[in-house]
Amino acid sequence: MSNPLKDMEKPDVIFCIGTNMTECHPVAATRLKKAVANGATLIVADPRRIRLAEMAHLYLPLRVGSDTALLLAMAHVIARDGLIDQEFVAARTEGIDRLLEHIRDFTPEWAETITGVPAADIETAARLYGRADRGAIYYTLGVTEHICGVDNVQSLCNLVLMTGNIGREGTGINPMRGQNNVQGAGDSGAIPNNYVGFQSVSDPANQAKFTALYGREMSLEKGPTKVTALDRCGEQIRAMLIDGENTLVSDPDRIHGEHALRSLDHLVVMDIFLSETAELAHVVLPAAGWAEVDGHYTNTERRIQRVRKAVEPPGEAMPDWWIITQLAQKMGIPGFDYESPKAVFNELCSASPIYAGIDWDLAESGQYQWPIPYKGHPGTPRLHEDGFINGRGKFMLIGYRDPAEVVSADFPVWLTTGRRLESYHTNTQTGRAEGIDYLLPRETLEVHPADVDAWGLANGGLARLSSRRGSVEVVVEATERSPRGTVFCSFAFNDVPVNILTGSGYDPITQTAELKVCPVRVEALIEEEIGLVA
Template sequence: MDTAPLRVTIDGETHAFPAGLTALQALRTLGRALPTLCHDDRLTPTGQCWSCAVEVSPARGLPFRPRPACREPLREGCEIRSGGAALDAFRRQMFEQLAERVAPAELERFPDKPLHCELLRHGIAARAPAAGTAPVDASHPHIRVDMNRCIGCLRCVRICDDLQGESVWRAVGNGADLRVVTAGEVPLADSACVGCGACVDTCPTAALTDARAWREPAATAWTRTVCPYCAVGCELEVGVADGRIVAARPALDGPANQGHLCAKGRYAQGYVDAPDRVTAPRLRRNGRWESAGWEEAIACAADGLRRIVAAHGPDAVGVLGSARATNEENYLAQKFARVVLGTNNVDCCARVCHTPSAVALGRMLGAGAATNSFDDIERAACFLVVGANPLENHPVAGARIRQRVRRGARLIVVDPRRTALAAIADVHLPLRPGTDVALLNALAHVLFAEDLLDRDFLAARVDGVEAFAAHVAPWTPERAAGLCGVPPEAIRAAARLYARARPAMCLHGLGLTEHVQGTEGVMALIDLALLTGQIGRPGAGVNPLRGQNNVQGAALMGCEPGSLTGGARLADARDRFAAVWGVAPPATPGLNLLGMLDAARAGRLKALYVIGYDVLASLADARVAAAALARLELVIVQDLFLNETARAFGHVFLPAVSSFEKDGTFTSSERRVQRVRRVLAPRGAALDDAQILCRLAAALGHGASFAQPQAEAVWDEVRRLWPAAAGLSYARLQTRGLQWPCVDAGDPGTAVLHVERFAHGARAVLAPIDPRADDERADADYPFLLGTGRHLHAFNVGTMTGRTPQQALRPTDTLDMHPYDARQLGLGDGMPVRVESRHGDAVLPLRVTDAVAPGRLFATFHDPVRAVNRLTGPRRDTITDTPDYKVTAVRVRPA
């Protein structure tokens, strides 16, 4: 391919440009701005408005003709004029006409809107009346709609179609009669809008604006940081005025989000200044929380820990790191446990979500992390989505998947529910909850039976093929269908599709991992990727969709009882860590989160230090968890709010800051380490987690080992101990995140793992897995199977989203039930119902929907008042202790 630069003359000067640019892009590289009222770099250019018009001549001496620069490709030898009397007069006339759509107050409030910029640049007065003829739609908590200001550029229509994929906006009529309306012409709050704000971003006028922009002053400073919600790792720019967050917008060059955000990332920052934010330490005295100073609170926590360690030994204390804290803070948390307290009793919330993924990937491939990148979504020819609902739980990645499918990629969805992705899938396998292993064995059976294997890949890189073939030989689709409740031909169709599409990407979520066989389910999924050679190549791999912003980082930093920073095994790395720390990590095996609660219930664990994690509200079998917490002599909670754990069982509360009030790094699902930057001053007397840990360590006599709470200094210590991150200096992370492994300053990072060899060696071994009989069954007393999970507008147990306008979009949890079941029980949509399991009960409003099959129910778990985890039971993954949140037998009756 010819990659020689093009010689192009622009405004009389000749320049060289790489092939493939448009005239608009070329002019921008020269620092020459043109107005672009219908153009957005995230969209395919249409040249509809002609505001970016230039005059183009194919070659010197030939006539010039006007062309829209946004869709005019550069050609060798062409000449371009970006201005001149005719073009300037044309643009001014256009803006004079469009000024009839702009009110003076809007011009002042939104000077950065593209049309408003041009009016200000040309000195043209806004001339629209303050109130238009069409009513303003203020129904949505995030987005204000005033189509009196619409200029018909259709950017909102195109970005909703082409970026988010919801198709909320429609163009009606033509020419002067053209109108932009919601589908069905309903209020925006009643439409399919998911509140991502992309239409607001792109709108060149005040037709679509952020609702809070009418209440808040305009931002006076913008800071780039990383979203504090899911682990897609979206980068955003946060606007501040008067010391408060007043706006957020996507970073157009964000590696994972590429100029997009979901509603939470764009609008849900209000928790930072929530009225019940705790910004000074508190101590519980005589059953009541009382304010205290830092010196007193630290002394109280230190005295309690010192007393318990002296009386019962270091393993009587447990420490829990936080998926919401930075890598640096989690590193200090596990170092505190091991150096200051002398225990390996340290864990984090990865235990209840994706520890099965990390363990399965680590055992079989040598690295417990996603094999590929989010950019590989656009390279995939097929997706196998297992137990994940990315359009709701990882919305930006989900939108990318959906758009890729609309452009021709094939899609297989394995999920008991008919999710939005399942609705557009080529094959949907609505399996009976808890039967994943049987289904995956049947898919593997078809690969052997129909010779759909990648024989070359198996010969070069995989062992145990014959034994595995014998294992899956009895697992015919017909046999699996009897257990899973899906048609045999659908299983065959899915296997053929996944094996023949090249490349095919597996993405999985908590619907696969939060089971008794969660780890083995992920191992069975890895088997499929190995059998078909769908690993070690772009657009393929096995990729867990991590739930919280830094859950990957928390575990990798060593908040895990059996491994140290970087996933190093304790037995292998103790000497290396001792050389840096000056103290060897303890050799005694530590307890994971569930083991800690078991020990507390048995009276062996006496104290728990919980950082940024609401254990009581989050854990399955909530009543048993409460009983364990009640037996502890000391519970130290470090958080933004008095969460349910602190409220019921806390003794010391240490107020921490949000991610917007500190510096550090997060690690996303795709192994990308990204810079988190301070946007705001810390609220009140709150401190970041690193400062609190260092103060507490000093009070316990280890100040010298915790003398550097500054984020960069801590990260440099991490890099000394984790060879795979040695090249990830703050200087290199300043402009863009990088993916580990990144071993030195010249390493660009690793987008795809296992390309030539696996992380643990040249060959992987297949893992034959047998499904286990499930002791949690529906019967005459408990006829329904309930699974729990998230919905789009809330996050985890609502600690953050519950204190923002997001709450208005779905105020509380619901129970989803099929219409047939609702009719049989005489229940109606919206009716409060009591759900009872063998473990507890909860009252929820009913949502009647055919997204669930008859006999199956689904409930969200975001509202602590509903306490849905009172329903879930004690069953755990047999390898990692991850609770089973997805299979609970229940009955339902009117409340």
């Protein structure tokens, strides 16, 4: 997030797109509710009539995968109606003229034909955001899990730069990170293109720095992403170490993923449970989990916070840092003689320009948000206050593209996937909590009541959901949360492995899967058929 969480109470106009915040980031959503109670205007763009949409002053029910068209038309209206912050644009951006030329034809009427959102509502949204003193954008995976995820984010950046809604309290462009430490994983260098602290692996200066630090020659060539690596399993990729990820259930195109992991010569999994992924491993190493280890998480607002051991791990389970240290030592890799997570964290900080101002003891307070470039620096709750790191903000020329797969005669329904309030991801943890089991005992397919009738389904009855990659069976729930022609299912329950269906395409830059769009066919399962299946 460009801005701190506490800023969520400060905007006068809030634009939420592709974020089911009340279910996926409930505590952050309470701040938005406060802002709305205090008079802020809430605009929500989402294919589903989620709780946030119910709260909105203006709800834009766009077709799944059509975000770019909506955002292009909003940029068009902001320009057409003279809502550009000329002072900000002149001082801090470049490329406005090319952008204005580019967006001239992307009218709200054009966007209506793609998104299904009335042109008048697109105009209202653009005017509300464009006239805001403090306009803030919040988004989540509904924006990024598309073949055009990067296009969507850059389209949002264009709106931010046109209106100067950045670098001030209550503004900004704010992705909500989904996992407790997914920000920290990227910060720590667990990505194929950057060392710790987002230092590019392609930069010879960084190569020299880490060659010295790690005691061996580092490649200048960035590594393949996980998606590519899974594609290459059994060919270029022969051995894999997976820490705490249920790859098989969380990732798209499950049948392909299972085949990939099975084709490895050697798979080692560290986890707290024998997950579906761990069941395929040659070696399973029992890890200490949450409340059993000391260390740090970095949250969605870039805040580095200490986590502490409160109980002993069960049996012989050990902390992940210890396991990796021991594995490295067995392999004769130098530089792994750490005696505590404190020693690991201090090395991480000293090698990272954005953590350089802290160490284990300073991080104790939880007050620091990166970048903290030097000791004595107070941290950076709000990014881009005085300027952009790379100079001027660049307007990007984005075009609309259809999703990788679109609805057809064989697969006439849009499926979109996501999470639910009571369950978390693949349910390895929340599926083992009695109270949660009571609240959310099973997965359902959310279908508009009129579609339930039109497709011959029954509320509470079983349906077969099929895509080009496979099919799953799921209980139907009639609900107006789903628009006509679009159905929703979460990926939390292993008995409804919805990721058998997904995986139609990937963003060409990030290789993030288009988990939010998958054309499917929905068929009622009659009782005799259920009997045969059972």
